[in-house]
Amino acid sequence: METKKSVSIWAATAESQNHPPLDVDVHADVCVIGAGIAGLTAAYLLNRESKHVVLIDAQDVGAGETGSTTAHFFPPDEWYDTLINSFGTEQAQSVATGFAEAINLVERIVANENIDCEFIRLDGYLYAAKEHGSNEIDKELTAAINAGAEVQRLDRVPGLPFDTGPCVRFANQAQFHPLKYLNGLAQAFERNGGRIFGRTRAVDLKRNGNLQKVHTEHGVISADAVVVATNTPFNDRVVMHTKQSGYQSYVIGIRVPKGSVPPLLLWDTGDPYYYLRLDSPDGETLVVGGRDHKVGQDEHPEHRYAELESWVRERFPMAAEVIYRWSGMVMEPADGLAYLGRNPMDSDNIYVITGDSGNGMTHCTLGAVIVNDLVHGRDNPYARLFDPARKPWRELSEFVTENANTLSQYGDWLKGGDVKSVDDIAPGEGAIVQSGVSKVAAYRDPDGQLHCVSAVCTHLGCVVSFNSAEKSWDCPCHASRFGIDGEVLHGPAKTPLAKH
Ligand SMILES: Cc1cc2nc3c(=O)[nH]c(=O)nc-3n(C[C@H](O)[C@H](O)[C@H](O)COP(=O)(O)OP(=O)(O)OC[C@H]3O[C@@H](n4cnc5c(N)ncnc54)[C@H](O)[C@@H]3O)c2cc1C
Ligand code: FES
Incomplete structure (x- = not known):
């Protein structure tokens, strides 16, 4: 088969969407901007509770990073040990509960809306990239137990053709086909009266009395509340962008004989790190990602695909040809947790879901739940922990380093x-x-x-x-x-x- 460049396996195997652009001014209870997993989940939940919701996207459903993801539902990619150091054990327990609830919600939506998206529960494994890295595995095991996650230490990841060495097994994680899920969610939202406009970019957001006015290229949407789910907020010029950084992550899809790799999620502790899964429960394509770098700071990143490929071939000798390769952006928050909830400015009726790191499936789903509660005037037990206005707690050094890196770019x-x-x-x-x-x-x-x-x-x-x-x-x-x-x-x- 011919090698495809920069097309994700998901985009190549799901129907693309084509919603018409907005062509008149409209009013809605809530305008959601961005039709990735964050925006669609928020729109779906709000609409299900009888809010009149208009969803717009600069392109269309799934055109953003959700179409480029690898869609592991996995523990926080900063790992529990770091989270406990930064936020304390109690907050790390909240993260573990919130992540579990997010997976449960996706599972319920898939069942209730009958979405055929290859969702399965499966185990995830973290192993040490270095040969003698059992210390870091033991540290993470203890931290995960303290956080209340369902974990176990094994001597190696079962069923793989190479010896990973000791690992932590995280039970009951999940994977799915992200674009089939989004398409199903979009249909459910529209069936319930929600409206989607494609090719409609929001260019400004202005308060008008109690309303927010979303100015687009084709018309104005006035709304009582606005959810900015554009992966990185377009409405905020500075504040949120000092708290997170974009990293480009690279992925290949490589053929393997059916049944030669068990369904599992795999991460290593390396820097650069690698992660993998099968495309579907009985799939023949191994989806392998990693080799991230800060966006705009590698002009010739093609070597990263070659490095991914040789990493796979060394460990999976049965791997055949590479049939997909693509890259996408991960927004890394300064302290490891996403920013989910009230926008720091105009916080009474603008909400934001961003900074979801390599945990966008879980963070964005949880973000949609938080935002839905806040829009409805309800408390949410996770709102404080994920508050976008929070200061970067004990991860100040990361915050300073990232911002020094940004400032140094002006030297260009x-x-x-x-x-x-x-x-x-x-x-x-x-x-x-x-x-x-x-x-x-x-x-x-x-x-x-x-x-x-x-x-x-x-x-x-x-x-x-x-x-x-x-x-x-x-x-x-x-x-x-x-x-x-x-x-x-x-x-x-x-x-x-x-x-x-
Ligand atoms: C290579 C890679 C691997 C990853 N692996 C994982 C993983 O294994 N597990 C995991 O949980 N997460 C993973 N992630 C992260 C995850 O994919 C993202 O965090 C998540 O998809 C972000 O979803 P979103 O809805 O916030 O953004 P998006 O999916 O990017 O959606 C935002 C939408 O907003 C639209 N938009 C932008 N600006 C405007 C505007 N001004 N007006 C209107 N519309 C606008 C865009 O067109 C887009 O459709 C990975 C990401 C990448 C790139
Ligand atoms: S993205 Fe901020 S200056 Fe370019």
């Missing part, structure tokens, strides 16, 4: 271009070119045609850099991404790079 203004002239850019390549006082992002397509846009990110003015694997312009500061003609692929930017 002082550099000249990557090349002297556009003549130096080969077909299929892009580079920054200095033109007087301006910086130009120039891409030469395979036919030789040049595409030139301003290299100045429309969020807060950093200089973008080329990503040769995705053919995109990525901002190293707060992870906005743009297409070669400047269109926004990922926020927080909400307007395209200027034409040059």
